[in-house]
Amino acid sequence: MVWPADPVGPLSAGEVAGYRDRGYHTAENVLSDNDIDTCLAEVGAITDKLGVDERVVRESSNGDVRSLFAVHELSDAIAEICARTNIAGVAQQILGDDVYIHQSRINLKPGFAGGPFYWHSDFETWHAEDGMPTPRALSVSLALTPNLTTNGALMIIPGSHKQFVGCVGQTPDDYHNQSLVSYRPPFGTPEESDVTVLADEHGIDMITGPAGSALYFDSNCMHASSGNITPYPRSNLFVVFNAKSNALQQPFAADAPRPDYLAHR
16 A cells, blocks of 8 residues: 555656555665675674574474574664665655664575465554554565575565455464464464455466565565475565554554564564
8 A cells, every 4th residue: 555645755656556556566776786795694694693592583394594583683784775765765655654664584495495485464463463553564575586486486466455354363472483483374374265365356476586676565465485495595685664653552463562573662
């Protein structure tokens, strides 16, 4: 959703219209080769520094790093990248408000071993577990490696951001410890029938692009990605921006909010 009626910022009117219709926008050359090298180097440095830490999420099958959270707080270089006009400025234009980083992470899908992420809407989780009032938020996915049809590139159902799909059930305590490593989490996962209806109506877009490209997508978009059994890794820096006017409240379907590294307050 584009919140202001006539947004002004880095995107053209046509690009904004495309985002309003599809729920996402793509761009190339958002990161330089030096930016990419810096981010990938920070993965190793952060992992070594943290050791066993809840911000380092590992694959349950083999122990490989699956996600690193709060990377903008752990790396000054990544924080600088996140604050740029072609990243934070685009979020501010689309959301029509000052923004802050709700969550940042690097998702890794190493060759032969990268696990899948099942269909979900981010806002469903952020609303239920974090207390985000409305979907006035978006994610920016920055490709640190080529994102290919074969190595687990993101799939989005275009236009799905216009319909909220709720998930049944109260979220268990500390559920993030399970959901972040599960292929198909038992809570916060849409029904197959709901995904099928959306896909039949809108289709499924595979978001591919070279290293350095960016995907900006609405917090209510239904999306997923397959596992990676190719030799070629797929790594992405994700930055979630929330409108300051959309500040988190108490969770709507959980007894306690998730930790700050997952949902900054």
